[in-house]
Amino acid sequence: MTTALITGATAGIGAAFARRLAAEGHNLVLVARDTKRLQEQATELHDRHGIEAEVLTADLAQDDGIEAVERRLADRKNAVDLLVNNAGFGNKGRFLEVSMADELTMLKVHCEAVLRLTSAASGAMRERGRGGVVNVASVAAFVPRGTYGASKAWVVQFTQGAARDLAGSGVRLMALCPGFVRTEFHQRAGMGTDNIPGWMWLDADKLVSTALSDLARGKTLSIPDPRYKVLMGVVKLAPRGLLGGVSSKAGRKYGPQ
Secondary structure, three states: EEEEEEOOOOHHHHHHHHHHHHHHEEEEEOOOOOOOHHHHHHHHHHHHOOOOOOEOOOOOOHHHHHHHHHHHHHHOOOOOEEEEEOOOOOOOOOOOOOOOOHHHHHHHHHHHHHHHHHHHHHHHHHOOOOEEEEEOOHHHHHOOHHHHHHHHHHHHHHHHHHHHHHHOOOOOEEEEEEEEEOOOOOHHOOOOOOOOOOOEEEEEHHHHHHHHHHHHHOOOOOOOOHHHHHHHHHHHOOOOOHHHHHHHHHHHHHOOO
């Protein structure tokens, strides 16, 4: 029986990964900041699927939180076979409207934590000759739209570069780039969602199913929906200057309200 560690495990995409992996018989290490929610989630998944669900309370915006997860990933006696770096958040406001402290916290969670946890997991996995890492990014990585998009672009580039460096080692790395998913993400950031068209919303459970299938197929980038694949194809062909203007307008229409 294998073990998966999921950050940001209590809601949204992280919770969907936990449900799917538990249903498939994988033991879990559930990571988030809220101990009570983690314990409730662990109990529910254990009772429903008969798997072991370990709780690890950690704030990935803090060094001690990152270090705690690094230690768990480096534990050779209780190996982690799959890491899902899902923890993340959005800030409400344009550049210079968001405090520098909040901008730096986003970079710590989206970039530094992903780098350090991927490194800790991959080192142990390479020794065993097997393992996988899913780093949750966003389709925002492909458009010029603020610190959030920039941080997710880093996640994509880092993940694909590391995947090339580890090719042939038995360790698979993949960046997952969803679009709009109904989670607590927008509510926590104070973002309005009423004006987002219905067709743009993705189901978290279907998204996870596609992502795990893409990882098994050896993909290093997963855009888990045909609609967004088409949109990203258009993005690649659009002139950069035009794309920046469209992205800015779209951000005002569909972003923070």
